[in-house]
Amino acid sequence: MAEPSKSVYVDEDQGCDDKSEDGSVQKPYKTLLFALIQHPPDSSEGLQYLTRKKEPGVHQGPGVSEVHQQWVPATTTALKKATKLYEQHKKKQAKGDELALREKQEADKRQHVLHEAKKLKIRQDPQLPKALKIRLNEKDPARIKLRSGQSEQDVDYSEGRGTRVRVTGRVHRFRSQKDVIFLTLQDGYGLLQCVLTGDLTKTYDAMTMTLETSLEIYGEMWEVPPKQHAPDDRELHADYYEVIGKAAGDKEAITTRVAADADPQTLYDNRHLVIRGHHASSVMKVRAALLRAFRQTYEEITPSCLEVTPPCMVQTQVEGGATLFAFDYYGQKAYLTQSSQLYLETCLPSLGNVFCVAPSFRAEKSLTRRHLSEYTHVEAELDFITFDDLLAHLELVMCRVVELSLANPQIAKLILDLNPKFEVPERPFKRMKYAEAIEWLNEHDIKTGDREAHKFGDDIAEAAERKMTDIINRPIFLTHFPTEIKAFYMRKDPQDPRVTESVDCLMPGVGEIVGGSMRMEDYDELMEAYKRVDIDPTPYYWYTDQRKYGTSPHGGYGLGLERFLAWMCGRFTVRECSLYPRFTDRCTP
Numbered sequence: 001m002a003e004p005s006k007s008v009y010v011d012e013d014q015g016c017d018d019k020s021e022d023g024s025v026q027k028p029y030k031t032l033l034f035a036l037i038q039h040p041p042d043s044s045e046g047l048q049y050l051t052r053k054k055e056p057g058v059h060q061g062p063g064v065s066e067v068h069q070q071w072v073p074a075t076t077t078a079l080k081k082a083t084k085l086y087e088q089h090k091k092k093q094a095k096g097d098e099l100a101l102r103e104k105q106e107a108d109k110r111q112h113v114l115h116e117a118k119k120l121k122i123r124q125d126p127q128l129p130k131a132l133k134i135r136l137n138e139k140d141p142a143r144i145k146l147r148s149g150q151s152e153q154d155v156d157y158s159e160g161r162g163t164r165v166r167v168t169g170r171v172h173r174f175r176s177q178k179d180v181i182f183l184t185l186q187d188g189y190g191l192l193q194c195v196l197t198g199d200l201t202k203t204y205d206a207m208t209m210t211l212e213t214s215l216e217i218y219g220e221m222w223e224v225p226p227k228q229h230a231p232d233d234r235e236l237h238a239d240y241y242e243v244i245g246k247a248a249g250d251k252e253a254i255t256t257r258v259a260a261d262a263d264p265q266t267l268y269d270n271r272h273l274v275i276r277g278h279h280a281s282s283v284m285k286v287r288a289a290l291l292r293a294f295r296q297t298y299e300e301i302t303p304s305c306l307e308v309t310p311p312c313m314v315q316t317q318v319e320g321g322a323t324l325f326a327f328d329y330y331g332q333k334a335y336l337t338q339s340s341q342l343y344l345e346t347c348l349p350s351l352g353n354v355f356c357v358a359p360s361f362r363a364e365k366s367l368t369r370r371h372l373s374e375y376t377h378v379e380a381e382l383d384f385i386t387f388d389d390l391l392a393h394l395e396l397v398m399c400r401v402v403e404l405s406l407a408n409p410q411i412a413k414l415i416l417d418l419n420p421k422f423e424v425p426e427r428p429f430k431r432m433k434y435a436e437a438i439e440w441l442n443e444h445d446i447k448t449g450d451r452e453a454h455k456f457g458d459d460i461a462e463a464a465e466r467k468m469t470d471i472i473n474r475p476i477f478l479t480h481f482p483t484e485i486k487a488f489y490m491r492k493d494p495q496d497p498r499v500t501e502s503v504d505c506l507m508p509g510v511g512e513i514v515g516g517s518m519r520m521e522d523y524d525e526l527m528e529a530y531k532r533v534d535i536d537p538t539p540y541y542w543y544t545d546q547r548k549y550g551t552s553p554h555g556g557y558g559l560g561l562e563r564f565l566a567w568m569c570g571r572f573t574v575r576e577c578s579l580y581p582r583f584t585d586r587c588t589p
Contacts, residue, residue, distance in 0.1 A: 008035045008049050009050050010032050016029070016030055017031055032074055033086060035049055049074040050073060051072060051073075052071050123240075124240040125239065133165070135187060143163070146234055147162030165236065167216070167236065168214070169214070170185065180201060181201050182196075183215075184231065185215065192231060192235070192236055200240075210249040211255060213246050215244060217236060219237050220236070221236055222236070257270050268581070279418065283569050283576060285411070286405070286415055286568065286569055289411040294378055297401050297404065298355050305380055306355070307355055310358060312336060312361075313337070314337045316335075316540055316543070317535070319338045319339060323364045324336075337361060339377065340377065342489075342543045344379060344380070345519060347381070348383040349383075353380065356378075357377070358376075360558070367583065369573035369575075370510060372578060372583050373582045373586075378559040380557060382554060384554065387479075390517075391431070394505060394557060395428065398475075398559075402425065425475045425507075426474050429474070432477070432479070438455065441460070446467055457485070465478075465506060469508050469511055470509065480500065480501070481499060482500075488530065489529065490502050490519070501555070514558070516558065518554070521547060522551070562577040562578055563577075565577040
């Protein structure tokens with residue numbers, strides 16, 4: 001007796017291509033191809049594929065002609081087309097199955113090799129010379145001798161030509177070849193290529209090596225063979241090593257966590273890993289060099305500046321109340337400092353010219369590439385000076401800091417690696433008054449944010465200011481800003497009371513990196529300034545007293561270290577120049 005035929009149903013309108021469907025009348029598939037995949041034509045004799053679809057202009061429902069509700073066998077053309085696609089699917093699936101099988105076999109083979117590798121234990125040879133502990137950047141030839149030439153053995157101390165050393169660090173790079181592994185270690189001081197051979201490459205630790213794994217390696221120091229390259233043209237031929245801390249791999253590998261093309265917020269979340277990278281760590285090393293250079297400069301100039309450490313918790317404002325971080329201080333209202341300037345001024349009578357390197361805080365909800373909520377502020381105050389003296393001092397300090405930084409070969413290399421186009425600023429810096437800048441912007445058709453021409457009294461926007469600086473392409477001292485747009489304590493120009501004796505230093509690519517001015521030394525003028533900006537002078541009694549007890553013509557400035565660093569290192573944003581940047585909505589990690 002013939003076996004009854006089986007029908008598979010395909011409804012192009014109401015069907016669903018899902019394995020949860022079974023191809024019945026109640027649960028039809030959507031496409032003929034999916035029906036063939038789920039019920040291959042050679043899997044059952046008498047198998048037929050029934051289809052139906054809604055014709056254009058005809059709607060299923062009550063009153064519709066019965067012919068449109070019927071299931072009909074798939075047409076020969078449709079079956080032929082679907083069968084061709086089905087055969088392609090089978091071939092693709094077969095390749096996939098073959099690949100999966102091969103991958104499983106390779107995985108099984110690797111697991112077997114790793115299992116066997118666990119049995120291999122390496123031991124340090126007690127007959128070898130005692131190893132000298134060194135940092136990776138140590139090169140003193142009196143302590144560390146490099147072996148050169150060739151040897152039949154990878155490690156051979158018989159002639160004592162190469163010093164046996166012990167180094168520690170983390171794997172910065174590695175590559176495996178047949179019977180040899182090249183590791184580049186990093187310890188924060190330098191880089192060193194280490195060569196592993198023989199049994200050292202066959203251990204479980206060697207076969208599962210990951211970036212950032214911390215190691216202790218023993219071996220002989222060699223010169224790099226001709227036509228080969230390695231940091232400092234030397235390498236360590238290892239005779240023993242130990243894993244101190246195994247770094248995560250696979251999905252948790254550092255290159256996955258902080259991929260180069262990762263979303264910026266992801267990189268900020270993982271800043272603790274980002275700073276392990278070459279660029280980020282290089283910027284931090286240049287930053288440290290700049291801080292050393294600033295301190296050396298302030299000490300060596302005449303007259304010198306003494307470093308002081310003002311408080312960060314204050315009860316007064318310097319740059320306007322809108323950008324203050326307020327907090328409760330034992331029941332009193334207090335703020336994180338916007339600037340240490342007022343405190344520096346109080347030091348002048350007894351300490352002479354002073355400076356500080358301290359954090360400043362601005363609660364400014366700005367997401368531009370040059371704004372931070374916390375930044376390092378290099379500030380100085382100078383006594384018995386004129387406005388021209390202030391400008392000369394500023395130019396001298398900045399140029400001397402650049403000079404000192406570039407005088408260090410290692411720092412100079414880092415700067416030029418980060419910013420190949422960096423050039424020592426041309427002196428003297430260009431002097432341009434605010435009124436002249438307004439004219440320049442209008443002559444070059446650079447508009448305000450509202451797409452209007454600039455006029456006297458406008459606070460020149462960052463974009464316009466930076467565009468002007470980039471076109472002029474040299475450092476600019478932009479001076480004599482209108483009184484209304486500058487801080488209350490800035491001294492008015494005796495020749496033009498509409499403006500102040502104030503200055504912003506603008507650098508190409510960054511814009512403003514320094515803001516400074518002469519300070520009001522007259523008691524009555526300062527009291528009037530408090531009144532003009534509606535500030536109660538009472539909390540400022542200690543600042544106002546400077547005008548009551550031997551006042552003097554004095555001035556000062558504040559320099560944003562991160563902006564200065566961004567300029568020198570060619571960084572797009574100051575966020576790259578802070579160890580852990582703080583800006584709007586970002587206070588982690």
